[in-house]
Amino acid sequence: MKRPKFDPKQAPGAVxxxxxxxxxxxxxxxxxxxxxxxxxWSFMLGEIALYSFIILLLxxxxxxxxxxxxxxxxxxxxxxxxxxxxxxxxxxxxxLNISFDVRGGLVLRQIHHxxxxxxxxxxxxxxxxxxxxxxxxxxxxxxxxxxFLLFWLGFLEGFAGYSLPDDALSGTGLRIADAIMLSIPVxxxxxxxxxxxxxxxxxxxxxxxxxxxxxxxxPGIILALIALHLALLVKQKHTQxxxxxxxxxxxxxxxxxxxxxxxxxxxxxxxxxxxxLFGGLIQINPIWLFGPYKAAVVSSASQPDWYVMxxxxxxxxxxxxxxxxxxxxxxxxxxxxxxPTVVLPGILVGLGLLYPFLEQRFxxxxxxxxxxxxxxxxxxxxxxxxxAVTFFVVLTLSGGNDVIADKFDISLNxxxxxxxxxxxxxxxxxxxxxxxxxxxxxxxxxxxxAHGVETGxxxxxxxxxxxxxxxxxxxxxxxxxxxxxxxxxxxxKKMNRIGAIGPAVKGFFVAVEKPExxxxxxxxxxxxxxxxxxx
Amino acid sequence: xxxxxxxxxxxxxxxxxPRLTRFDLVREGARRDGVEIVHYQPRFTKxxxxxxxxxxxxxxxxxxxxxxxxxxxxxxxxxxxxxxxPGSNLNKFYTPVLGTTLGLALLFIGIGIITWAKKLLPEExxxxxxxxxxxxDVERKLTAATxxxxxxxxxxxxxxxxxxxxxxxxxxxxxxxxxPLGGLIKDHKSDLLTTAWKKGVRLMHDDGTLVRPEDVSxxxxxxxxxxxxxxxxxxxxxSPTLLIHLRDADxxxxxxxxxxxxxxxxxxxxxxxxxxxxxxxxPASLYEQQTNRLLCPCHQSQFDITNNARPIFGPATRRxxxxxxxxxxxxxxxxxxxxxxPIGPGFWERP
Numbered sequence: 011m012k013r014p015k016f017d018p019k020q021a022p023g024a025v026x027x028x029x030x031x032x033x034x035x036x037x038x039x040x041x042x043x044x045x046x047x048x049x050x051w052s053f054m055l056g057e058i059a060l061y062s063f064i065i066l067l068l069x070x071x072x073x074x075x076x077x078x079x080x081x082x083x084x085x086x087x088x089x090x091x092x093x094x095x096x097x098x099x100x101x102x103x104x105x106l107n108i109s110f111d112v113r114g115g116l117v118l119r120q121i122h123h124x125x126x127x128x129x130x131x132x133x134x135x136x137x138x139x140x141x142x143x144x145x146x147x148x149x150x151x152x153x154x155x156x157x158f159l160l161f162w163l164g165f166l167e168g169f170a171g172y173s174l175p176d177d178a179l180s181g182t183g184l185r186i187a188d189a190i191m192l193s194i195p196v197x198x199x200x201x202x203x204x205x206x207x208x209x210x211x212x213x214x215x216x217x218x219x220x221x222x223x224x225x226x227x228x229p230g231i232i233l234a235l236i237a238l239h240l241a242l243l244v245k246q247k248h249t250q251x252x253x254x255x256x257x258x259x260x261x262x263x264x265x266x267x268x269x270x271x272x273x274x275x276x277x278x279x280x281x282x283x284x285x286x287l288f289g290g291l292i293q294i295n296p297i298w299l300f301g302p303y304k305a306a307v308v309s310s311a312s313q314p315d316w317y318v319m320x321x322x323x324x325x326x327x328x329x330x331x332x333x334x335x336x337x338x339x340x341x342x343x344x345x346x347x348x349x350p351t352v353v354l355p356g357i358l359v360g361l362g363l364l365y366p367f368l369e370q371r372f373x374x375x376x377x378x379x380x381x382x383x384x385x386x387x388x389x390x391x392x393x394x395x396x397x398a399v400t401f402f403v404v405l406t407l408s409g410g411n412d413v414i415a416d417k418f419d420i421s422l423n424x425x426x427x428x429x430x431x432x433x434x435x436x437x438x439x440x441x442x443x444x445x446x447x448x449x450x451x452x453x454x455x456x457x458x459x460a461h462g463v464e465t466g467x468x469x470x471x472x473x474x475x476x477x478x479x480x481x482x483x484x485x486x487x488x489x490x491x492x493x494x495x496x497x498x499x500x501x502x503k504k505m506n507r508i509g510a511i512g513p514a515v516k517g518f519f520v521a522v523e524k525p526e527x528x529x530x531x532x533x534x535x536x537x538x539x540x541x542x543x544x545x
Numbered sequence: 546x547x548x549x550x551x552x553x554x555x556x557x558x559x560x561x562x563p564r565l566t567r568f569d570l571v572r573e574g575a576r577r578d579g580v581e582i583v584h585y586q587p588r589f590t591k592x593x594x595x596x597x598x599x600x601x602x603x604x605x606x607x608x609x610x611x612x613x614x615x616x617x618x619x620x621x622x623x624x625x626x627x628x629x630x631p632g633s634n635l636n637k638f639y640t641p642v643l644g645t646t647l648g649l650a651l652l653f654i655g656i657g658i659i660t661w662a663k664k665l666l667p668e669e670x671x672x673x674x675x676x677x678x679x680x681x682d683v684e685r686k687l688t689a690a691t692x693x694x695x696x697x698x699x700x701x702x703x704x705x706x707x708x709x710x711x712x713x714x715x716x717x718x719x720x721x722x723x724x725p726l727g728g729l730i731k732d733h734k735s736d737l738l739t740t741a742w743k744k745g746v747r748l749m750h751d752d753g754t755l756v757r758p759e760d761v762s763x764x765x766x767x768x769x770x771x772x773x774x775x776x777x778x779x780x781x782x783x784s785p786t787l788l789i790h791l792r793d794a795d796x797x798x799x800x801x802x803x804x805x806x807x808x809x810x811x812x813x814x815x816x817x818x819x820x821x822x823x824x825x826x827x828p829a830s831l832y833e834q835q836t837n838r839l840l841c842p843c844h845q846s847q848f849d850i851t852n853n854a855r856p857i858f859g860p861a862t863r864r865x866x867x868x869x870x871x872x873x874x875x876x877x878x879x880x881x882x883x884x885x886x887p888i889g890p891g892f893w894e895r896p
Contacts, residue, residue: 091631193892210782255672275658
């Protein structure tokens with residue numbers, strides 16, 4: 011038989027043909043290529059979370075090659091001179107080795123830690139975006155719940171990773187975690203002893219659990235939930251902002267390939283690049299300065315990573331209210347730490363998970379929604395969100411109240427009291443302010459639609475009165491009002507937005523180009539033509 | 546599914562029609578996927594314009610920088626002195642150099658690709674239809690019938706005995722599946738109630754030497770451990786104790802304030818409290834001489850040393866337990882018993 015000559019130009023086609031004969035992938039693949047993504051800068055926040063998770067997996071795998079999760083005592087004899095001859099756990103010693111005796115270990119450790127902080131930050135900001143724009147509404151309640159669980163799993167994963175090196179700071183964190191477990195009524199001591207394998211710090215048990223949890227169990231669950239999160243997103247398609255041509259029944263934007271995918275891939279590289287710069291240039295968690303964990307050692311200003319600080323803050327603000335119960339001639343205790351560290355997170359998880367359903371109930375809105383809402387258009391939700399953010403910020407600041415007291419020379423006790431009072435009055439205040447601001451912004455949009463854009467031109471009337479001239483957005487009636495409906499979309503507020511003034515001149519010190527001539531106001535139908543998300 | 550939909554009303558589409566451009570095929574493919582390409586035009590109306598060349602040069606420059614930075618990373622990784630050495634030296638720059646070169650390489654890949662995508666790829670606006678809501682009614686009916694028939698075939702409704710047997714038989718299997726976790730469970734009867742201290746155990750410094758009264762100056766405090774093998778390790782994480790030497794006036798006040806449970810625990814001007822905070826178990830170790838307050842740096846609980854270590858601020862509820870101490874015939878501090886109450890954070894069974 012004659013062997014056909016290999017033609018490199020035909021190769022891609024031949025491979026495609028080979029695969030399609032077996033998988034019949036032509037039409038599902040094309041459907042994927044043609045998937046349309048709407049464009050808005052805020053949609054990249056979730057991408058940052060996804061990309062930092064990938065970087066966490068990459069760097070974490072490297073760290074796992076060199077880390078020993080064991081509490082067995084060894085005498086350190088590595089390169090870092092100040093700790094030589096000191097006895098410490100193998101976990102801490104191997105974390106020191108990664109930092110000093112593994113080539114490039116420190117930079118990867120620091121990239122790993124920075125990625126973890128960014129992962130949590132991106133999740134939180136992405137969650138706020140989803141909340142304030144109403145993107146969680148039907149049909150996306152399920153995806154909201156998945157995303158919300160991802161936050162708490164990330165929280166657990168981060169805490170486990172923070173605890174693994176067994177330095178003085180992370181050991182103190184574990185000590186507090188033990189106190190939190192002990193505080194659970196009835197089963198607390200059993201939980202603590204099961205996890206630590208005895209009275210704190212127990213033996214090797216805690217490191218086995220933390221290690222398997224941190225490198226296998228929790229990342230596995232997170233990975234599965236991320237896959238579900240994205241699968242739901244593909245199935246239900248993106249939400250989009252209202253705008254010309256955009257309806258509840260379409261998605262307006264770019265096709266996935268090549269434009270959107272290229273932007274996504276490039277953005278991954280930028281996230282990775284920034285994290286690599288951070289990991290190389292900005293020191294984080296210098297465990298060698300803290301020393302090994304010893305039960306009798308702690309430093310002032312002992313703070314957890316930022317996403318745990320709000321629980322540290324709630325613990326600091328909690329008054330010393332211990333509950334004593336007498337039953338069958340025996341006293342029982344519910345320590346005060348139970349409320350801010352077990353009950354509060356429980357409430358936060360429940361409220362967050364169920365929020366879409368609570369809102370459906372109270373707003374009596376069970377319709378399908380694919381168009382986003384601007385925060386100003388749902389003042390109640392915006393107020394609730396502001397309330398939640400304020401609650402979180404007050405607790406987070408209280409988590410560092412000793413540092414604030416020290417740096418700003420304020421009484422520590424005053425800081426605690428400020429937090430206690432603040433946590434009660436600031437969230438309702440934030441609700442009120444955000445609610446009023448949302449209504450005000452909405453009102454201003456409506457004013458512009460009715461009267462037109464402010465021009466800054468003052469006219470004097472024959473009777474001596476001064477009035478400002480408005481540029482109407484449509485032909486006004488005899489009262490000077492236009493009949494444009496409010497659609498929950500951006501309203502032009504400056505002259506240049508409607509083309510009455512040319513765009514700003516480019517150039518910092520000298521103009522690099524001649525200013526454009528002012529354009530005519532576009533006709534109505536032209537403005538209604540489809541535009542991409544860039545506004 | 547969408548294919549059949551479009552085929553029905555659209556005229557026959559012939560992909561081999563020579564009049565069709567490739568973009569016509571692209572547009573037809575998108576249409577069959579429910580996507581309408583409503584706006585599509587090259588970024589530059591005149592190919593090879595000055596502006597286009599400028600962008601192309603910039604993208605090329607980006608990838609050139611990537612190559613340089615990546616090469617620099619590889620060279621630095623291999624050749625830069627990297628081992629830790631005390632003092633200021635080049636080795637200190639190993640991590641920053643790696644981070645900078647790797648970061649720049651990755652950043653410029655990103656900047657290059659994104660510039661390419663934003664400035665060179667054609668502009669387009671596509672509109673994709675959504676098919677929201679439930680499956681078509683017919684599909685739902687067919688699936689429901691299939692599901693109900695599955696249950697029906699099993700006949701579990703008609704055979705109540707099986708229903709009961711399955712429930713009773715399988716429920717324990719579910720519980721049995723988590724039984725191996727029972728391996729984690731440990732009995733905890735007394736561990737939380739006792740520490741390594743007991744009558745006759747001497748006090749020692751962290752370095753293992755025994756403690757004499759003259760080791761602590763007036764107004765000072767030190768951390769002491771039970772003088773037993775491993776007494777200063779985390780094996781006895783519940784035993785670290787704070788030995789405080791009060792000034793005369795403070796010592797008298799402490800003595801007169803002493804609660805019945807703490808009577809006789811103080812030796813002259815010296816007293817010892819558990820260092821483990823009764824709130825969350827951090828070592829409460831910031832001692833303010835002038836006010837005789839002890840502060841825990843984790844959650845800011847404060848204890849009044851001259852009044853039975855009573856909590857006076859913060860989330861801690863209970864006093865720090867006092868360790869009864871005396872000085873033995875050799876002149877060393879020694880405990881006269883264990884703590885009278887459990888040390889450390891609270892728990893349910895705490896009496």
